[in-house]
Amino acid sequence: MSDAVQTPLLSIRDLKVAFRGQKTEREVLHGVSLELFAGETLAIVGESGSGKSTTASAIVNLLPGTGHVTGGSIMLDGRELTTLSRPQMERIRGREIGYVPQDPMSNLNPVWSIGFQVKEAVRANGIAHGRHAVRQRAIEVLKQAGLADAERRLHQYPHQFSGGMRQRALISIGLAADPKLLIADEPTSALDVTVQRVILDHMAGLTREKGTSVLLITHDLGLAAERAEKIVVMQQGHIVEAGPSREILENPMHPYTQRLVAAAPSIASKRIQAQAERRGIEHETTLDDVPAVRVRDLTKDYKIRTGGFRSVPFRAVDAVSFDIPKGKTLALVGESGSGKSTVAKMVLKIEDATAGLIEIDGKDSSTLDTREVLALRRRMQPVFQDPYGSLDPLRNIGNTIAEPLEIHEVGDRASRRARVVELLDQVSLPQELTSRYPNELSGGQRQRVAIARALALKPDIVVLDEAVSALDVLVQDQILKLLAELQSELDLTYLFITHDLAVVRVVADDVCVMEKGRVVEHGTVDEIFANPTQEYTQRLLDAIPGAAIPLGGAR
Amino acid sequence: MSSDVNATHYVAPVHTTTITVDAVKVAAKPSSLWSDAWEDIRRRPTFWISVAIVVVVILMSFAPTLFTRTDPAQCSLDFSNGGPAPGHPFGYTFQGCDIYARIVWGTRISVAVGLLATLIGSVIGLVMGALAGYYGGWLDSVLSRVGDIFFSIPYILAAVVVMTVFAQFRNVLTLSIAIGGFAWASTARVVRAEVLRVRQSDFVTASRALGKSNFGTLISHVIPNAIAPLLVVSTLSLAAAIVAEATLAFLGVGLGDTISWGTEISNAQTSIRVAPMSLIYPSIFLTVTVLAFIMLGELIRDALDPRARAQR
Numbered sequence: 001m002s003d004a005v006q007t008p009l010l011s012i013r014d015l016k017v018a019f020r021g022q023k024t025e026r027e028v029l030h031g032v033s034l035e036l037f038a039g040e041t042l043a044i045v046g047e048s049g050s051g052k053s054t055t056a057s058a059i060v061n062l063l064p065g066t067g068h069v070t071g072g073s074i075m076l077d078g079r080e081l082t083t084l085s086r087p088q089m090e091r092i093r094g095r096e097i098g099y100v101p102q103d104p105m106s107n108l109n110p111v112w113s114i115g116f117q118v119k120e121a122v123r124a125n126g127i128a129h130g131r132h133a134v135r136q137r138a139i140e141v142l143k144q145a146g147l148a149d150a151e152r153r154l155h156q157y158p159h160q161f162s163g164g165m166r167q168r169a170l171i172s173i174g175l176a177a178d179p180k181l182l183i184a185d186e187p188t189s190a191l192d193v194t195v196q197r198v199i200l201d202h203m204a205g206l207t208r209e210k211g212t213s214v215l216l217i218t219h220d221l222g223l224a225a226e227r228a229e230k231i232v233v234m235q236q237g238h239i240v241e242a243g244p245s246r247e248i249l250e251n252p253m254h255p256y257t258q259r260l261v262a263a264a265p266s267i268a269s270k271r272i273q274a275q276a277e278r279r280g281i282e283h284e285t286t287l288d289d290v291p292a293v294r295v296r297d298l299t300k301d302y303k304i305r306t307g308g309f310r311s312v313p314f315r316a317v318d319a320v321s322f323d324i325p326k327g328k329t330l331a332l333v334g335e336s337g338s339g340k341s342t343v344a345k346m347v348l349k350i351e352d353a354t355a356g357l358i359e360i361d362g363k364d365s366s367t368l369d370t371r372e373v374l375a376l377r378r379r380m381q382p383v384f385q386d387p388y389g390s391l392d393p394l395r396n397i398g399n400t401i402a403e404p405l406e407i408h409e410v411g412d413r414a415s416r417r418a419r420v421v422e423l424l425d426q427v428s429l430p431q432e433l434t435s436r437y438p439n440e441l442s443g444g445q446r447q448r449v450a451i452a453r454a455l456a457l458k459p460d461i462v463v464l465d466e467a468v469s470a471l472d473v474l475v476q477d478q479i480l481k482l483l484a485e486l487q488s489e490l491d492l493t494y495l496f497i498t499h500d501l502a503v504v505r506v507v508a509d510d511v512c513v514m515e516k517g518r519v520v521e522h523g524t525v526d527e528i529f530a531n532p533t534q535e536y537t538q539r540l541l542d543a544i545p546g547a548a549i550p551l552g553g554a555r
Numbered sequence: 556m557s558s559d560v561n562a563t564h565y566v567a568p569v570h571t572t573t574i575t576v577d578a579v580k581v582a583a584k585p586s587s588l589w590s591d592a593w594e595d596i597r598r599r600p601t602f603w604i605s606v607a608i609v610v611v612v613i614l615m616s617f618a619p620t621l622f623t624r625t626d627p628a629q630c631s632l633d634f635s636n637g638g639p640a641p642g643h644p645f646g647y648t649f650q651g652c653d654i655y656a657r658i659v660w661g662t663r664i665s666v667a668v669g670l671l672a673t674l675i676g677s678v679i680g681l682v683m684g685a686l687a688g689y690y691g692g693w694l695d696s697v698l699s700r701v702g703d704i705f706f707s708i709p710y711i712l713a714a715v716v717v718m719t720v721f722a723q724f725r726n727v728l729t730l731s732i733a734i735g736g737f738a739w740a741s742t743a744r745v746v747r748a749e750v751l752r753v754r755q756s757d758f759v760t761a762s763r764a765l766g767k768s769n770f771g772t773l774i775s776h777v778i779p780n781a782i783a784p785l786l787v788v789s790t791l792s793l794a795a796a797i798v799a800e801a802t803l804a805f806l807g808v809g810l811g812d813t814i815s816w817g818t819e820i821s822n823a824q825t826s827i828r829v830a831p832m833s834l835i836y837p838s839i840f841l842t843v844t845v846l847a848f849i850m851l852g853e854l855i856r857d858a859l860d861p862r863a864r865a866q867r
């Protein structure tokens with residue numbers, strides 16, 4: 001950056017994008033301007049629907065469906081991109097602009113080997129010619145992306161790769177032609193935190209070495225601040241704030257950014273305390289109080305079919321033990337495959353345990369008869385991760401919330417209706433929603449409905465399986481606050497399953513860290529966060545993006 | 556040098572940011588599954604065209620006298636293979652019967668067999684597919700293999716055998732059973748695949764965790780969500796059943812003396828070269844009816860699909 005006159009590598013001026021409807025045009029980007037210099041990393045941060053991904057796809061002219069640029073300009077290295085013909089654009093994609101997509105699971109073609117797909121990218125961009133040269137280049141880029149034994153891996157298929165390895169393959173495809181600009185659209189959102197960290201570190205190293213500019217699209221402010229020099233915050237198709245990362249985080253000026261910074265859970269945040277003070281006295285009187293949930297040596301084996309009639313046992317959960325005192329929250333934390341969701345399913349009695357003991361209020365749940373199980377279900381309710389999958393799309397909200405009441409034959413029609421209205425009120429939704437269908441609601445609203453349904457029977461225990469993981473930061477913050485309020489109001493006991501340690505900090509009292517089916521560390525939130533004794537826990541904590549950056553703002 | 560634009564901290568003027576997070580649009584028009592589907596479907600001309608055809612066909616089968624005064628059984632060899640005449644727009648068959656009248660009177664059997672056979676096939680397919688997909692395990696293996704066996708038997712052949720063996724019981728119902736009872740395997744496969752997909756959904760797990768019985772969940776959540784592809788397959792098999800009835804009649808194992816589109820087409824074979832019209836006119840009626848049902852089925856499927864009715 002020594003030259004006095006610096007021209008940006010990518011310069012977007014007043015970009016407008018609209019989608020053509022049946023008769024009307026709906027504008028989704030209302031004049032976006034940004035500049036990215038050579039060798040620099042710029043992050044676009046925003047919630048879903050903010051237009052961050054639309055901006056990225058507009059640059060490479062891959063807008064979905066009826067989307068098209070209606071105004072403004074996109075200059076790459078002094079060349080206007082919006083007016084290029086399709087063949088011209090095809091020459092730019094891959095060669096000058098590399099692209100790393102979000103979901104490593106669906107972006108590799110499962111019927112072709114990894115090698116074939118990398119070689120295809122190499123050949124399409126005309127970097128190497130001839131079988132041998134193409135192969136060499138493919139191995140080279142895979143090695144650069146961190147796949148050490150690339151020669152051997154060349155013949156493997158996507159299903160033989162883990163998520164992280166697939167994302168490495170995609171990064172190597174994106175960087176195959178040494179592009180000047182790399183667009184990474186939520187490159188690690190689908191990966192575990194520890195994997196995410198390694199991949200991002202590697203990508204940063206690679207691009208720094210080659211001097212590639214990176215346009216990083218993310219919903220995670222912490223991650224953006226850690227990885228990019230500059231941040232652009234977008235909301236509903238507008239840029240609301242832009243500037244150096246640290247400054248944005250430490251001194252957010254726009255009210256929207258301030259809210260975003262305040263809502264982002266981080267290690268530094270505190271447990272949400274609901275307005276109603278904890279009624280601790282009632283509980284502390286009886287020290288030998290039976291815990292609401294008591295789990296001892298819980299084990300679950302699955303059979304993995306290996307073809308024919310043979311199968312190998314696979315231990316998904318291995319001798320897990322914990323207690324959840326009444327009115328408290330226990331968080332089960334772990335990466336995918338750690339067995340945390342299986343534990344939740346066994347506690348809910350959706351799956352049977354292979355061995356071990358689950359006691360609900362001191363009663364062994366495995367010996368119950370059908371009637372007692374039904375009674376148990378009244379007292380224990382789940383809320384699931386995917387707000388789009390957990391509600392029946394063919395039932396309106398009123399019927400959805402009333403369903404548990406019908407199953408357990410609580411009250412008559414009129415009293416059920418009254419209860420539905422009351423529940424909607426409890427989760428801060430207007431009662432007009434009773435006649436609406438799930439597809440009319442946003443993700444956060446659906447999750448509120450799911451919570452209302454779970455609360456319909458006045459349970460004491462709620463099992464939250466990644467209940468906020470799919471939500472945007474601001475909505476997530478709202479739901480977490482709602483959960484805390486409901487907990488103190490109704491004296492609920494939560495089993496909170498999550499992969500996100502930052503969220504744990506905000507909601508939980510106790511934590512169990514799980515790895516490969518075992519509980520590796522167990523303690524109160526403060527203990528675990530202050531001095532984790534296990535290396536694995538430490539790694540999880542380190543992997544929280546933006547952990548080192550102090551967040552300014554309102555909290 | 557940080558004299559460039561790099562270092563500037565840009566803050567947008569506060570514009571519409573005061574929107575509360577995740578607010579509910581209470582003012583938005585509440586929708587319902589059926590009224591939305593109706594709003595959507597009534598704007599489509601293909602819907603009205605196919606509805607008109609289906610209405611005419613149904614009218615024809617219930618009240619053939621509305622369409623013709625001519626007695627279809629009143630045939631005279633004087634007119635054998637005769638061309639169109641006043642009051643007899645399509646001309647005469649080999650036997651000297653009025654083609655138009657026979658088509659109109661033949662509608663009833665064709666449509667009845669088509670609807671009934673489809674209903675039978677769909678119900679068997681739905682039950683088999685839903686049970687196999689939902690319960691899985693050995694039940695799935697058994698039901699799927701049974702389905703495969705039925706799939707491997709050409710159902711026309713099977714119906715021919717059934718109709719020959721039970722020759723004395725030939726009526727609309729047995730004919731429909733013979734056709735529908737062997738044509739459910741593809742329906743079952745489609746339903747099974749869809750049930751397998753729906754079964755994975757969180758709302759199914761949620762329903763079970765709420766305490767609903769396994770079977771209750773299947774009935775109230777899984778099947779309603781898996782029914783859309785069944786609708787399409789059904790309209791297609793409705794067409795196939797009408798054709799099957801015609802084929803069986805053509806092969807001489809249909810309903811014998813009764814008048815149907817199939818028997819008309821079948822009887823026309825003797826005089827195709829001299830009087831092609833006696834074959835072509837019933838075929839046109841058959842084709843148009845079948846197309847109307849297929850179009851209607853697809854439109855209804857599209858209109859009812861909640862995935863297609865995204866947020867507006």
